[in-house]
Amino acid sequence: MALQHSDSKNGGVRRSGAAIPVFPVYLFDVDGTLVDSAPDICSSIQTILANTSRAEVDHPYLKRFIGYHLIDLFQDLFPEIPNEEADKLVSEYRAVYSARDHAATTLYPGVLETLASLPGRKSTATTKATATTRIVLERFGLLPFFDHVQGTDGFPSKPAPDVILHSIAVFGARPQDCLLVGDSAPDMEAGRRAGVQTCAVRYGYGDLVNMAQWEPDYWIDNLSELLPDTVQTSV
Structure with missing residues:
Protein backbone atom coordinates (compact mmCIF):
# COMPACT_ATOMS: atom_id res chain seq x y z
CA MET A 1 0.00 0.00 0.00
CA ALA A 2 1.52 3.30 -1.06
CA LEU A 3 1.21 6.12 1.45
CA GLN A 4 1.16 9.78 0.53
CA HIS A 5 3.83 11.64 2.44
CA SER A 6 4.95 15.19 2.86
CA ASP A 7 7.82 16.64 4.82
CA SER A 8 5.63 19.57 5.86
CA LYS A 9 5.08 19.77 9.59
CA ASN A 10 3.10 23.00 9.40
CA GLY A 11 1.28 24.76 6.65
CA GLY A 12 -2.13 26.24 7.19
CA VAL A 13 -3.92 23.08 8.23
CA ARG A 14 -5.14 24.24 11.60
CA ARG A 15 -8.56 25.65 12.38
CA SER A 16 -7.60 29.07 13.71
CA GLY A 17 -8.96 30.40 16.95
CA ALA A 18 -11.34 27.49 17.51
CA ALA A 19 -12.13 26.74 21.13
CA ILE A 20 -12.64 23.05 21.82
CA PRO A 21 -15.91 22.50 23.66
CA VAL A 22 -16.38 19.88 26.34
CA PHE A 23 -17.59 16.59 24.88
CA PRO A 24 -19.60 13.91 26.69
CA VAL A 25 -17.30 11.23 25.24
CA TYR A 26 -13.61 11.27 24.26
CA LEU A 27 -12.07 8.52 22.13
CA PHE A 28 -8.28 8.33 22.04
CA ASP A 29 -5.82 6.74 19.69
CA VAL A 30 -2.84 5.45 21.68
CA ASP A 31 0.41 5.24 19.67
CA GLY A 32 1.52 8.73 18.67
CA THR A 33 -1.30 10.33 20.67
CA LEU A 34 -0.93 9.25 24.30
CA VAL A 35 2.45 7.52 24.19
CA ASP A 36 5.57 7.78 22.06
CA SER A 37 5.93 4.08 21.34
CA ALA A 38 7.80 4.36 18.04
CA PRO A 39 11.16 3.22 19.48
CA ASP A 40 9.65 -0.07 20.70
CA ILE A 41 7.42 -0.61 17.67
CA CYS A 42 10.07 0.17 15.06
CA SER A 43 12.82 -1.77 16.81
CA SER A 44 10.54 -4.80 17.11
CA ILE A 45 9.78 -4.68 13.39
CA GLN A 46 13.48 -4.31 12.57
CA THR A 47 14.19 -7.40 14.67
CA ILE A 48 11.91 -9.60 12.60
CA LEU A 49 13.09 -8.04 9.32
CA ALA A 50 16.76 -8.70 10.14
CA ASN A 51 16.80 -12.03 8.32
CA THR A 52 14.75 -10.89 5.33
CA SER A 53 15.56 -9.02 2.13
CA ARG A 54 14.36 -5.77 3.77
CA ALA A 55 16.72 -5.66 6.73
CA GLU A 56 17.76 -2.11 5.78
CA VAL A 57 14.38 -0.51 6.52
CA ASP A 58 14.84 2.39 8.96
CA HIS A 59 12.71 3.95 11.68
CA PRO A 60 11.47 6.97 9.66
CA TYR A 61 10.01 4.63 7.05
CA LEU A 62 8.42 2.39 9.68
CA LYS A 63 6.94 5.30 11.65
CA ALA A 95 6.07 -11.70 20.45
CA VAL A 96 9.11 -9.44 20.08
CA TYR A 97 7.12 -6.31 20.95
CA SER A 98 5.68 -7.92 24.07
CA ALA A 99 9.13 -9.06 25.19
CA ARG A 100 10.43 -5.48 25.02
CA ASP A 101 7.91 -4.63 27.76
CA HIS A 102 7.53 -1.03 26.52
CA ALA A 103 11.00 -0.21 27.85
CA ALA A 104 11.59 2.59 25.33
CA THR A 105 8.04 3.97 25.32
CA THR A 106 7.28 7.29 27.02
CA LEU A 107 4.24 9.43 27.76
CA TYR A 108 3.82 12.61 25.76
CA PRO A 109 3.92 15.84 27.80
CA GLY A 110 0.60 16.79 29.35
CA VAL A 111 -1.11 13.43 28.82
CA LEU A 112 -1.34 12.27 32.43
CA GLU A 113 -2.47 15.63 33.76
CA THR A 114 -5.01 16.12 30.99
CA LEU A 115 -6.64 12.73 31.35
CA ALA A 116 -6.83 13.23 35.11
CA SER A 117 -8.70 16.53 34.70
CA LEU A 118 -10.67 16.07 31.49
CA PRO A 119 -14.42 15.69 32.07
CA GLY A 120 -16.57 13.24 30.14
CA ARG A 121 -16.30 9.51 29.58
CA LYS A 122 -13.18 8.19 27.89
CA SER A 123 -12.28 5.19 25.77
CA THR A 124 -9.39 4.17 23.60
CA ALA A 125 -9.90 3.60 19.88
CA THR A 126 -6.67 2.01 18.72
CA THR A 127 -5.33 -0.49 16.22
CA LYS A 128 -3.65 -2.32 19.11
CA ALA A 129 -5.45 -5.33 20.55
CA THR A 130 -7.54 -4.55 23.62
CA ALA A 131 -5.40 -6.70 25.91
CA THR A 132 -2.18 -4.98 24.77
CA THR A 133 -3.80 -1.57 25.10
CA ARG A 134 -4.83 -2.29 28.67
CA ILE A 135 -1.25 -3.30 29.52
CA VAL A 136 0.12 -0.05 28.07
CA LEU A 137 -2.41 2.10 29.92
CA GLU A 138 -1.70 0.33 33.19
CA ARG A 139 2.06 0.55 32.70
CA PHE A 140 1.92 4.33 32.36
CA GLY A 141 -0.71 5.01 35.02
CA LEU A 142 -3.48 5.92 32.58
CA LEU A 143 -5.89 3.06 33.10
CA PRO A 144 -7.83 4.66 36.01
CA PHE A 145 -8.83 7.55 33.74
CA PHE A 146 -10.59 5.35 31.17
CA ASP A 147 -14.17 4.16 31.44
CA HIS A 148 -13.61 1.64 28.64
CA VAL A 149 -10.63 0.18 26.80
CA GLN A 150 -11.27 -0.69 23.16
CA GLY A 151 -8.75 -2.14 20.75
CA THR A 152 -9.08 -3.76 17.35
CA ASP A 153 -10.11 -7.34 18.03
CA GLY A 154 -11.22 -9.40 15.05
CA PHE A 155 -12.73 -6.57 13.02
CA PRO A 156 -11.32 -4.20 10.38
CA SER A 157 -8.74 -1.72 11.62
CA LYS A 158 -8.71 2.02 10.97
CA PRO A 159 -9.43 3.71 8.61
CA ALA A 160 -12.52 1.50 8.96
CA PRO A 161 -14.72 3.03 11.70
CA ASP A 162 -15.36 -0.23 13.60
CA VAL A 163 -13.20 0.44 16.67
CA ILE A 164 -14.88 3.83 17.12
CA LEU A 165 -18.37 2.43 16.62
CA HIS A 166 -17.69 -0.30 19.19
CA SER A 167 -16.73 2.31 21.78
CA ILE A 168 -19.75 4.48 21.01
CA ALA A 169 -22.03 1.47 21.38
CA VAL A 170 -20.57 0.61 24.79
CA PHE A 171 -21.40 4.11 26.02
CA GLY A 172 -24.78 4.26 24.28
CA ALA A 173 -23.65 7.62 22.92
CA ARG A 174 -24.52 9.55 19.78
CA PRO A 175 -21.64 10.05 17.31
CA GLN A 176 -22.07 13.82 17.41
CA ASP A 177 -21.40 13.76 21.16
CA CYS A 178 -17.98 12.14 20.72
CA LEU A 179 -14.54 13.57 19.95
CA LEU A 180 -11.88 11.31 18.45
CA VAL A 181 -8.30 12.38 19.18
CA GLY A 182 -5.57 10.92 16.99
CA ASP A 183 -2.35 11.55 15.10
CA SER A 184 -2.84 9.97 11.68
CA ALA A 185 -4.87 10.06 8.49
CA PRO A 186 -6.45 6.66 9.33
CA ASP A 187 -7.66 8.17 12.60
CA MET A 188 -9.22 11.15 10.88
CA GLU A 189 -10.79 9.07 8.11
CA ALA A 190 -12.22 6.60 10.62
CA GLY A 191 -13.66 9.46 12.64
CA ARG A 192 -15.33 10.97 9.61
CA ARG A 193 -16.78 7.61 8.62
CA ALA A 194 -18.09 7.09 12.15
CA GLY A 195 -19.70 10.52 12.23
CA VAL A 196 -17.80 11.81 15.27
CA GLN A 197 -15.94 15.09 15.71
CA THR A 198 -12.20 14.80 15.14
CA CYS A 199 -9.12 16.36 16.72
CA ALA A 200 -5.69 15.91 15.14
CA VAL A 201 -2.55 16.12 17.27
CA ARG A 202 0.45 17.65 15.58
CA TYR A 203 3.13 15.99 17.71
CA GLY A 204 2.61 12.36 16.66
CA TYR A 205 3.66 10.29 13.68
CA GLY A 206 1.11 11.23 11.05
CA ASP A 207 1.78 13.50 8.10
CA LEU A 208 -0.14 16.76 8.58
CA VAL A 209 -1.01 17.17 4.92
CA ASN A 210 -2.50 13.69 4.76
CA MET A 211 -4.48 14.33 7.95
CA ALA A 212 -5.71 17.68 6.68
CA GLN A 213 -7.36 15.97 3.70
CA TRP A 214 -9.93 14.65 6.19
CA GLU A 215 -10.59 18.15 7.55
CA PRO A 216 -10.20 17.59 11.29
CA ASP A 217 -12.48 19.77 13.38
CA TYR A 218 -9.60 20.73 15.69
CA TRP A 219 -5.79 20.69 15.75
CA ILE A 220 -3.72 20.68 18.93
CA ASP A 221 -0.03 20.75 19.87
CA ASN A 222 -0.48 19.40 23.39
CA LEU A 223 -3.23 17.22 24.82
CA SER A 224 -3.88 19.84 27.51
CA GLU A 225 -5.57 21.97 24.85
CA LEU A 226 -8.57 19.67 25.25
CA LEU A 227 -9.19 20.99 28.75
CA PRO A 228 -12.08 23.44 29.26
CA ASP A 229 -11.40 27.14 28.62
CA THR A 230 -8.38 26.34 26.43
CA VAL A 231 -8.51 28.34 23.21
CA GLN A 232 -6.35 27.43 20.25
CA THR A 233 -4.25 30.21 18.77
CA SER A 234 -3.73 30.94 15.13
CA VAL A 235 -0.84 29.41 13.25
Missing part, protein backbone atom coordinates in the same frame (compact mmCIF):
# COMPACT_ATOMS: atom_id res chain seq x y z
CA ARG A 64 4.81 6.20 8.65
CA PHE A 65 2.89 2.95 9.15
CA ILE A 66 2.13 3.36 12.84
CA GLY A 67 -1.65 3.59 13.03
CA TYR A 68 -2.14 1.22 10.12
CA HIS A 69 -2.44 -2.53 10.50
CA LEU A 70 0.87 -4.40 10.35
CA ILE A 71 -0.42 -6.32 7.35
CA ASP A 72 -0.33 -3.04 5.40
CA LEU A 73 3.35 -2.60 6.24
CA PHE A 74 4.36 -6.12 5.31
CA GLN A 75 2.43 -5.98 2.05
CA ASP A 76 4.20 -2.73 1.22
CA LEU A 77 7.60 -4.26 1.98
CA PHE A 78 6.84 -7.57 0.28
CA PRO A 79 4.17 -6.97 -2.41
CA GLU A 80 3.94 -10.66 -3.36
CA ILE A 81 3.84 -12.04 0.17
CA PRO A 82 1.16 -14.73 0.74
CA ASN A 83 -1.38 -13.94 3.44
CA GLU A 84 -0.17 -16.76 5.66
CA GLU A 85 3.41 -15.46 5.55
CA ALA A 86 2.26 -11.94 6.41
CA ASP A 87 0.26 -13.34 9.33
CA LYS A 88 3.37 -15.17 10.51
CA LEU A 89 5.38 -11.93 10.50
CA VAL A 90 2.62 -10.24 12.49
CA SER A 91 2.74 -13.00 15.10
CA GLU A 92 6.53 -12.78 15.31
CA TYR A 93 6.32 -9.02 15.73
CA ARG A 94 3.82 -9.29 18.57
Whole structure:
Protein backbone atom coordinates (compact mmCIF):
# COMPACT_ATOMS: atom_id res chain seq x y z
CA MET A 1 0.00 0.00 0.00
CA ALA A 2 1.52 3.30 -1.06
CA LEU A 3 1.21 6.12 1.45
CA GLN A 4 1.16 9.78 0.53
CA HIS A 5 3.83 11.64 2.44
CA SER A 6 4.95 15.19 2.86
CA ASP A 7 7.82 16.64 4.82
CA SER A 8 5.63 19.57 5.86
CA LYS A 9 5.08 19.77 9.59
CA ASN A 10 3.10 23.00 9.40
CA GLY A 11 1.28 24.76 6.65
CA GLY A 12 -2.13 26.24 7.19
CA VAL A 13 -3.92 23.08 8.23
CA ARG A 14 -5.14 24.24 11.60
CA ARG A 15 -8.56 25.65 12.38
CA SER A 16 -7.60 29.07 13.71
CA GLY A 17 -8.96 30.40 16.95
CA ALA A 18 -11.34 27.49 17.51
CA ALA A 19 -12.13 26.74 21.13
CA ILE A 20 -12.64 23.05 21.82
CA PRO A 21 -15.91 22.50 23.66
CA VAL A 22 -16.38 19.88 26.34
CA PHE A 23 -17.59 16.59 24.88
CA PRO A 24 -19.60 13.91 26.69
CA VAL A 25 -17.30 11.23 25.24
CA TYR A 26 -13.61 11.27 24.26
CA LEU A 27 -12.07 8.52 22.13
CA PHE A 28 -8.28 8.33 22.04
CA ASP A 29 -5.82 6.74 19.69
CA VAL A 30 -2.84 5.45 21.68
CA ASP A 31 0.41 5.24 19.67
CA GLY A 32 1.52 8.73 18.67
CA THR A 33 -1.30 10.33 20.67
CA LEU A 34 -0.93 9.25 24.30
CA VAL A 35 2.45 7.52 24.19
CA ASP A 36 5.57 7.78 22.06
CA SER A 37 5.93 4.08 21.34
CA ALA A 38 7.80 4.36 18.04
CA PRO A 39 11.16 3.22 19.48
CA ASP A 40 9.65 -0.07 20.70
CA ILE A 41 7.42 -0.61 17.67
CA CYS A 42 10.07 0.17 15.06
CA SER A 43 12.82 -1.77 16.81
CA SER A 44 10.54 -4.80 17.11
CA ILE A 45 9.78 -4.68 13.39
CA GLN A 46 13.48 -4.31 12.57
CA THR A 47 14.19 -7.40 14.67
CA ILE A 48 11.91 -9.60 12.60
CA LEU A 49 13.09 -8.04 9.32
CA ALA A 50 16.76 -8.70 10.14
CA ASN A 51 16.80 -12.03 8.32
CA THR A 52 14.75 -10.89 5.33
CA SER A 53 15.56 -9.02 2.13
CA ARG A 54 14.36 -5.77 3.77
CA ALA A 55 16.72 -5.66 6.73
CA GLU A 56 17.76 -2.11 5.78
CA VAL A 57 14.38 -0.51 6.52
CA ASP A 58 14.84 2.39 8.96
CA HIS A 59 12.71 3.95 11.68
CA PRO A 60 11.47 6.97 9.66
CA TYR A 61 10.01 4.63 7.05
CA LEU A 62 8.42 2.39 9.68
CA LYS A 63 6.94 5.30 11.65
CA ARG A 64 4.81 6.20 8.65
CA PHE A 65 2.89 2.95 9.15
CA ILE A 66 2.13 3.36 12.84
CA GLY A 67 -1.65 3.59 13.03
CA TYR A 68 -2.14 1.22 10.12
CA HIS A 69 -2.44 -2.53 10.50
CA LEU A 70 0.87 -4.40 10.35
CA ILE A 71 -0.42 -6.32 7.35
CA ASP A 72 -0.33 -3.04 5.40
CA LEU A 73 3.35 -2.60 6.24
CA PHE A 74 4.36 -6.12 5.31
CA GLN A 75 2.43 -5.98 2.05
CA ASP A 76 4.20 -2.73 1.22
CA LEU A 77 7.60 -4.26 1.98
CA PHE A 78 6.84 -7.57 0.28
CA PRO A 79 4.17 -6.97 -2.41
CA GLU A 80 3.94 -10.66 -3.36
CA ILE A 81 3.84 -12.04 0.17
CA PRO A 82 1.16 -14.73 0.74
CA ASN A 83 -1.38 -13.94 3.44
CA GLU A 84 -0.17 -16.76 5.66
CA GLU A 85 3.41 -15.46 5.55
CA ALA A 86 2.26 -11.94 6.41
CA ASP A 87 0.26 -13.34 9.33
CA LYS A 88 3.37 -15.17 10.51
CA LEU A 89 5.38 -11.93 10.50
CA VAL A 90 2.62 -10.24 12.49
CA SER A 91 2.74 -13.00 15.10
CA GLU A 92 6.53 -12.78 15.31
CA TYR A 93 6.32 -9.02 15.73
CA ARG A 94 3.82 -9.29 18.57
CA ALA A 95 6.07 -11.70 20.45
CA VAL A 96 9.11 -9.44 20.08
CA TYR A 97 7.12 -6.31 20.95
CA SER A 98 5.68 -7.92 24.07
CA ALA A 99 9.13 -9.06 25.19
CA ARG A 100 10.43 -5.48 25.02
CA ASP A 101 7.91 -4.63 27.76
CA HIS A 102 7.53 -1.03 26.52
CA ALA A 103 11.00 -0.21 27.85
CA ALA A 104 11.59 2.59 25.33
CA THR A 105 8.04 3.97 25.32
CA THR A 106 7.28 7.29 27.02
CA LEU A 107 4.24 9.43 27.76
CA TYR A 108 3.82 12.61 25.76
CA PRO A 109 3.92 15.84 27.80
CA GLY A 110 0.60 16.79 29.35
CA VAL A 111 -1.11 13.43 28.82
CA LEU A 112 -1.34 12.27 32.43
CA GLU A 113 -2.47 15.63 33.76
CA THR A 114 -5.01 16.12 30.99
CA LEU A 115 -6.64 12.73 31.35
CA ALA A 116 -6.83 13.23 35.11
CA SER A 117 -8.70 16.53 34.70
CA LEU A 118 -10.67 16.07 31.49
CA PRO A 119 -14.42 15.69 32.07
CA GLY A 120 -16.57 13.24 30.14
CA ARG A 121 -16.30 9.51 29.58
CA LYS A 122 -13.18 8.19 27.89
CA SER A 123 -12.28 5.19 25.77
CA THR A 124 -9.39 4.17 23.60
CA ALA A 125 -9.90 3.60 19.88
CA THR A 126 -6.67 2.01 18.72
CA THR A 127 -5.33 -0.49 16.22
CA LYS A 128 -3.65 -2.32 19.11
CA ALA A 129 -5.45 -5.33 20.55
CA THR A 130 -7.54 -4.55 23.62
CA ALA A 131 -5.40 -6.70 25.91
CA THR A 132 -2.18 -4.98 24.77
CA THR A 133 -3.80 -1.57 25.10
CA ARG A 134 -4.83 -2.29 28.67
CA ILE A 135 -1.25 -3.30 29.52
CA VAL A 136 0.12 -0.05 28.07
CA LEU A 137 -2.41 2.10 29.92
CA GLU A 138 -1.70 0.33 33.19
CA ARG A 139 2.06 0.55 32.70
CA PHE A 140 1.92 4.33 32.36
CA GLY A 141 -0.71 5.01 35.02
CA LEU A 142 -3.48 5.92 32.58
CA LEU A 143 -5.89 3.06 33.10
CA PRO A 144 -7.83 4.66 36.01
CA PHE A 145 -8.83 7.55 33.74
CA PHE A 146 -10.59 5.35 31.17
CA ASP A 147 -14.17 4.16 31.44
CA HIS A 148 -13.61 1.64 28.64
CA VAL A 149 -10.63 0.18 26.80
CA GLN A 150 -11.27 -0.69 23.16
CA GLY A 151 -8.75 -2.14 20.75
CA THR A 152 -9.08 -3.76 17.35
CA ASP A 153 -10.11 -7.34 18.03
CA GLY A 154 -11.22 -9.40 15.05
CA PHE A 155 -12.73 -6.57 13.02
CA PRO A 156 -11.32 -4.20 10.38
CA SER A 157 -8.74 -1.72 11.62
CA LYS A 158 -8.71 2.02 10.97
CA PRO A 159 -9.43 3.71 8.61
CA ALA A 160 -12.52 1.50 8.96
CA PRO A 161 -14.72 3.03 11.70
CA ASP A 162 -15.36 -0.23 13.60
CA VAL A 163 -13.20 0.44 16.67
CA ILE A 164 -14.88 3.83 17.12
CA LEU A 165 -18.37 2.43 16.62
CA HIS A 166 -17.69 -0.30 19.19
CA SER A 167 -16.73 2.31 21.78
CA ILE A 168 -19.75 4.48 21.01
CA ALA A 169 -22.03 1.47 21.38
CA VAL A 170 -20.57 0.61 24.79
CA PHE A 171 -21.40 4.11 26.02
CA GLY A 172 -24.78 4.26 24.28
CA ALA A 173 -23.65 7.62 22.92
CA ARG A 174 -24.52 9.55 19.78
CA PRO A 175 -21.64 10.05 17.31
CA GLN A 176 -22.07 13.82 17.41
CA ASP A 177 -21.40 13.76 21.16
CA CYS A 178 -17.98 12.14 20.72
CA LEU A 179 -14.54 13.57 19.95
CA LEU A 180 -11.88 11.31 18.45
CA VAL A 181 -8.30 12.38 19.18
CA GLY A 182 -5.57 10.92 16.99
CA ASP A 183 -2.35 11.55 15.10
CA SER A 184 -2.84 9.97 11.68
CA ALA A 185 -4.87 10.06 8.49
CA PRO A 186 -6.45 6.66 9.33
CA ASP A 187 -7.66 8.17 12.60
CA MET A 188 -9.22 11.15 10.88
CA GLU A 189 -10.79 9.07 8.11
CA ALA A 190 -12.22 6.60 10.62
CA GLY A 191 -13.66 9.46 12.64
CA ARG A 192 -15.33 10.97 9.61
CA ARG A 193 -16.78 7.61 8.62
CA ALA A 194 -18.09 7.09 12.15
CA GLY A 195 -19.70 10.52 12.23
CA VAL A 196 -17.80 11.81 15.27
CA GLN A 197 -15.94 15.09 15.71
CA THR A 198 -12.20 14.80 15.14
CA CYS A 199 -9.12 16.36 16.72
CA ALA A 200 -5.69 15.91 15.14
CA VAL A 201 -2.55 16.12 17.27
CA ARG A 202 0.45 17.65 15.58
CA TYR A 203 3.13 15.99 17.71
CA GLY A 204 2.61 12.36 16.66
CA TYR A 205 3.66 10.29 13.68
CA GLY A 206 1.11 11.23 11.05
CA ASP A 207 1.78 13.50 8.10
CA LEU A 208 -0.14 16.76 8.58
CA VAL A 209 -1.01 17.17 4.92
CA ASN A 210 -2.50 13.69 4.76
CA MET A 211 -4.48 14.33 7.95
CA ALA A 212 -5.71 17.68 6.68
CA GLN A 213 -7.36 15.97 3.70
CA TRP A 214 -9.93 14.65 6.19
CA GLU A 215 -10.59 18.15 7.55
CA PRO A 216 -10.20 17.59 11.29
CA ASP A 217 -12.48 19.77 13.38
CA TYR A 218 -9.60 20.73 15.69
CA TRP A 219 -5.79 20.69 15.75
CA ILE A 220 -3.72 20.68 18.93
CA ASP A 221 -0.03 20.75 19.87
CA ASN A 222 -0.48 19.40 23.39
CA LEU A 223 -3.23 17.22 24.82
CA SER A 224 -3.88 19.84 27.51
CA GLU A 225 -5.57 21.97 24.85
CA LEU A 226 -8.57 19.67 25.25
CA LEU A 227 -9.19 20.99 28.75
CA PRO A 228 -12.08 23.44 29.26
CA ASP A 229 -11.40 27.14 28.62
CA THR A 230 -8.38 26.34 26.43
CA VAL A 231 -8.51 28.34 23.21
CA GLN A 232 -6.35 27.43 20.25
CA THR A 233 -4.25 30.21 18.77
CA SER A 234 -3.73 30.94 15.13
CA VAL A 235 -0.84 29.41 13.25
